[in-house]
Ligand code: ADP
C-alpha cells in the first residue's frame with residue numbers, strides 16, 4: 001500500500017490559485033476509497049462523527065498541556081482549555097472548536113489526507129475485500145474512522161488550524177471527492193476549528209439535525225461524557241457544558257457500564273475493537289492512586305519488536321503528565337493499556353525522577369499484582385477468553401519468568417504450552433504434573449521450532465514408546481523460561497533433546513545402562529573414529545537409548561543452549577558461542593549395524609568418513625536445524641543415490 005506521504009501526488013491547480021498560496025492535493029488512493037465509502041455510507045449511526053472529532057480535539061488539548069510542561073510559553077496563564085460546539089441551524093453548519101495544539105501547514109497535509117494509522121489501514125484492507133454495503137456499514141461502526149467520518153454527515157468540511165507557538169494559521173478544505181486544498185489563513189488563537197457543512201436532515205439515513213441542542217447533548221452524553229475538558233455548546237450568548245467531565249476512573253465501577261469503558265478505551269488507544277478485559281483499581285491508604293487498565297483483544301504488530309512503545313498514561317490529580325509511562329509496569333506486561341492517576345506525585349515529575357521514585361515503585365508493585373490477579377481469575381473463570389488473551393500476549397508474558405524472579409511462580413502458573421498429550425489443547429504445567437505417570441520424575445519438553453517439526457524429531461521416539469507426555473516449546477523465549485525454572489511443583493524440567501536419557505524404573509534403567517555399555521564395547525573404535533572425523537562440530541559420538549526408528553540424532557549437553565536459542569542469541573547480541581554437540585547412534589538400526597560390520601572388516605574403508613558426514617547431516621536435518629554446508633551434504637547424498645543402483 002502506498003501510504004508514504006512522499007508518494008502523494010501533488011497536483012497544483014492551474015491558473016486560478018497561483019499567487020494566493022492555495023495548493024490543491026489529491027487524496028492518497030486508500031483515503032479516497034475510504035471517503036467514497038463515507039460519502040455514500042448507508043451506515044445508520046452517522047452520529048459517531050462527533051465522537052471522533054471530539055476525541056481529536058481532546059487529544060489536541062492533552063498535547064498542548066503536555067508540551068507546555070516543558071515550554072510554558074505555549075499555554076498562557078488563565079487559558080481555559082475547552083472544546084466548543086457552535087451550531088447554526090439556518091446555514092446548516094456545525095463547528096467543533098478546540099484551543100489545543102493545532103497543526104502546522106505541513107502537519108495538516110500529513111495528518112489529514114493520508115492513512116497513517118494502523119487501524120484505518122486495516123479498515124482500508126477490509127474494505128477492499130468486502131463488497132456488501134451492510135458489512136461496510138458495520139465496519140465503520142466498529143472502526144470509527146477518525147476525521148474522515150465527518151464526510152458521512154457533511155458534503156464539505158473546512159479545517160482552520162493554528163499550531164501553538166506559530167504566528168499564522170492554515171485552512172484546509174475538501175468535499176471528499178478526490179482533492180483537498182490548503183491555503184494560509186487567520187485564527188485568533190492556537191487550536192483547530194472543524195467546520196461541517198451539513199447534509200440535509202434525513203432521519204431514515206441516520207442524518208439527524210446535528211444543529212439541534214437536544215440531539216448534540218444526547219450524542220455527547222452517549223460517547224464523550226468522560227472527556228476531561230468541558231464540551232461547551234454555544235447557544236445564543238450562553239454556553240452549556242454537555243459532559244459531566246468526571247474522569248471515568250474516578251467513578252465507581254458499579255456506576256460505569258461496559259460501553260462507557262469501551263468508549264474510553266477506544267479514545268485513549270485509538271483501537272477500534274472492544275478491550276478484552278477491563279481492570280479497575282483504587283488504592284487507598286499510604287499510597288493513593290486510581291488505575292483503569294485494559295487488555296486489548298489483539299496484539300499490535302510491533303509487540304515483539306525491541307523498541308516497541310509501551311506504557312500507561314500517567315495523571316497526577318487528573319492532570320496528564322506523561323503519555324506513556326513505562327515505569328509503571330514491567331516490560332513483559334507492555335500490552336496493558338490504560339491510565340493511572342496518582343494523588344501523591346508532584347506535578348512536575350520528570351522521567352529521571354520517575355525511575356528512582358519510591359512511590360512509583362510501590363505503584364508498580366500494586367499494578368503488577370492487580371494485573372496478574374486479573375489474569376489468574378480470567379483463566380479460572382473463562383477459558384475461551386483466556387485462550388484469546390494467551391494467543392495474543394502469551395509470548396510477552398512468558399518473558400516474565402526469566403525476568404521477574406519475585407513473581408516467577410505466579411507467571412508460570414499462567415503459562416500454557418503445546419503438548420504431545422493433546423494436539424488441540426494447550427496445557428499448563430500443573431495439568432501436566434497431574435497426568436504424570438507414577439514412575440515419572442521429570443517434566444519433559446522438547447524445544448526448538450514449530451510443533452510439526454518438533455513432533456517428527458527423533459528425540460521423541462523413546463518417549464512415544466513409553467507413552468510419556470512431552471511439552472513442545474515452540475517459542476525462542478520458552479528456552480529462557482525453562483532455564484529460569486529448574487523445577488515446578490518439585491518436578492525437574494528436563495529436555496528430551498539434552499543429556500543422557502533416563503526413563504523407566506530404576507531397575508529398568510540399570511538394565512538398559514548395562515546393555516548399552518555392553519554394546520558400546522564393540523563400538524568403541526568406530527565411535528572414536530567418527531568423532532575425529534566430525535571433531536569441529538561434534539564433541540562425542542555415542543550409542544543412544546532414545547532412538548527406536550531413526551539411525552542418529554544430535555543431543556545437547558544438559559545445560560547447553562539449543563541450536564535455535566544459540567542462533568537467536570546470536571541475532572540479538574551477535575555473540576553466542578558455537579556449541580559442539582553429541583551425535584548419538586542407534587545401534588539397532590541397519591545403517592549403523594552395517595557400517596559397523598564394514599568397519600570391522602576394513603578400518604580404512606572410504607565409506608566411514610562418508611557415512612559419518614551423512615549421519616551427521618541426517619541428524620541436523622531431522623531436528624530441523626540448518627546445515628552449515630548444504631552443498632556438500634547434497635553432493636554426498638547424490639553419490640549415495642547413484643551407488644544405490646549397485647555396480
Ligand atoms: P487519529 O485520531 O486516530 O490519529 P484521525 O483521523 O481522527 O486519526 O486524525 C488524524 C490526525 O489528524 C490526528 O492524529 C491528528 O494528528 C490530526 N488532528 C485531527 N484533529 C485534530 C485537532 N483537532 N487538533 C490537532 N490535530 C488534529
Ligand code: MG
Pocket residue numbers: 052055056146147
Ligand atoms: Mg481521532
